[in-house]
Every structure is written in structure tokens, then in C-alpha cells.
Amino acid sequence: MDHGSPLSAPARRKRMIVIAGLALPAVALAAFGPLGMVLRMLAMPLHDPDWHRWVATFNGVALITVLALPPAALAAWALARRRKAAGVPAPWRMSLAEVGIVYGTVPCAWIILLPGDENGAVVNLVPLHDLLTMDAGQIIGNMLVFAALGFLVPLRFAALASVPRALALGAGCSALLEILQYLLRLDRVSSVDDVLLNAAGAGLAALASRPWWRARA
Structure with a gap:
């Protein structure tokens, strides 16, 4: 095999998708501060066996998310292998996308639905x-x-596979979470600005992956 030969276009796309998918958690970690502070934050639930600290605090959910990375990678590998054996087209792309959607979205939704520190439910429908x-x-x-x-x-x-549809999906999911915050009386602020920012993030992320899904189309 000639290791110096250039990769085919599908192989290059697959490699870039994997790299971009791995970069998302790194960006999220960078948003919360220096690595040492992040590691100390993740270690906090380990000092207390109380289940509430694990499932009902930001630190606990963050630690569970990190611990879930190897099972998520194993699930993606198993799905891709099963699809490849069945002759399904693009098995790795489909499997990585499915696992990545769940792994990258569920912890964030979980954190949003944790109890807050407001005195009752607060609603703000005034944009900006x-x-x-x-x-x-x-x-x-x-x-x-x-x-x-x-x-x-x-x-x-x-x-x-379009930026407006991804934007609309992000807005719809965000609105659902904000409504749940209010209905469940989680002592959090249900704000239209959160919906706008969540939707903008989904739209910009779709724009970032556009070269790959456009090439697929």
C-alpha cells in the first residue's frame, strides 16, 4: 500500500467529519475555563457518593458525560460495523452522526432542566x-x-440538510425546553433570548458542516 497516495474524496470527508466531531467537546471544555479548573470541577462528585450530586448538579452531569464517551464510541463502532456487514451505504457517517447527536445534545438538555436558583419560574418574552x-x-x-x-x-x-431547517429544529427544541422549565417550576428563567441563541448555535453549526452534506447531496 502506498502511504503517500492522496485520500479519496469520501475518505477525506469522513476524516474531516471525525475531526470536527471530536473538536466539539474540546470547544465546550474551552468555554468553561482552564483545563485544571475543569478537572477539579469534574472531580467534585467523586468526593460525595450522594446520587443527587451526580444526576442533579452541573458537575455531576459533566462527569457522567465524560465517562460516557467510551461507551458512545463503542456504540458508534458497533452500529457502523453492523451497517457495513448489511451493505448499508456510508455506515460510519450514519453511525457517527446518530451517536454524536445523542451524546452532544442530551447532556446539554439535561443541564438546562436542572433546578435553578430563581425564586419561582421567570418568563421573559422580550427579545434581546x-x-x-x-x-x-x-x-x-x-x-x-x-x-x-x-x-x-x-x-x-x-x-x-439545510441551514434554515437546522435553525428551525434548534429553535423548536429550545422552545420545548424553555416551556418545560416553566411547566416543571424549575426556578429558572424561560427566555426568548435563550431560544434565539440556541437556534443560532444550531444554524452556525449546520453552516460549518455544509461542505460535507452539500458534497453528499
């Missing part, structure tokens, strides 16, 4: 009102909530 009070970390965090969804959904589902 809350946005002006957010710091850079909050804005980036909101835009990352559905970034994996926006990046990978067009690669997996041809019917959603």
Missing part, C-alpha cells in the same frame, strides 16, 4: 432583553447547546 445582561461564557454556552444537533443532523437526515 436578557442578552444584554449575559457575559461571553453564557452566550457561548447557549450557542453550544444544540451545536452538535445542528452540525450532525444534516449529515444524517437528507430532509434536514
Whole structure:
């Protein structure tokens, strides 16, 4: 085999998808600060065996997300191998996209539905009102909530392979979470600005993956 020969176009696309998918968690970690602080934050639930600290706190959910990475990678490998054996086209792309959507979206939705520290449910339907009070970390965090969804959904589902559709999907999922925050009385702010930022993150992520799903089309 000639290791110096250039990769085919499908192989290059597959490699770039994998690299981009691995980069998303790195971007998320960078948004929360230096690596040492992140590691200390992840270690906090290990000092307390209380299940509440594991499933009902930000640190606990973050640690579970990190621990779930090897099983997620194994699930993607198993799905791809099964599809390849069945003769399904693009088995790795489909499997990585499916697992990536779940792995990259469920923890974010989980964190959003954790109890907050507001005195009762707060609703804000005035656009840009809350946005002006957010710091850079909050804005980036909101835009990352559905970034994996926006990046990978067009690669997996041809019917959603467009930036406006990914934007609409992100807005719909975000609105559902904001409504649940209010209905479940989680003492959090249900804000239209969160919907706007979540949707913008999904749309920008879809735009970032556009070269691959456009090439597929």
C-alpha cells in the first residue's frame, strides 16, 4: 500500500467529519475555563457518593458525560460495523452522526432542566432583553447547546440538510425546553433570548458542516 497516495474524496470527508466531531467537546471544555479548573470541577462528585450530586448538579452531569464517551464510541463502532456487514451505504457517517447527536445534545438538555436558583419560574418574552445582561461564557454556552444537533443532523437526515431547517429544529427544541422549565417550576428563567441563541448555535453549526452534506447531496 502506498502511504503517500492522496485520500479519496469520501475518505477525506469522513476524516474531516471525525475531526470536527471530536473538536466539539474540546470547544465546550474551552468555554468553561482552564483545563485544571475543569478537572477539579469534574472531580467534585467523586468526593460525595450522594446520587443527587451526580444526576442533579452541573458537575455531576459533566462527569457522567465524560465517562460516557467510551461507551458512545463503542456504540458508534458497533452500529457502523453492523451497517457495513448489511451493505448499508456510508455506515460510519450514519453511525457517527446518530451517536454524536445523542451524546452532544442530551447532556446539554439535561443541564438546562436542572433546578435553578430563581425564586419561582421567570418568563421573559422580550427579545434581546436578557442578552444584554449575559457575559461571553453564557452566550457561548447557549450557542453550544444544540451545536452538535445542528452540525450532525444534516449529515444524517437528507430532509434536514439545510441551514434554515437546522435553525428551525434548534429553535423548536429550545422552545420545548424553555416551556418545560416553566411547566416543571424549575426556578429558572424561560427566555426568548435563550431560544434565539440556541437556534443560532444550531444554524452556525449546520453552516460549518455544509461542505460535507452539500458534497453528499
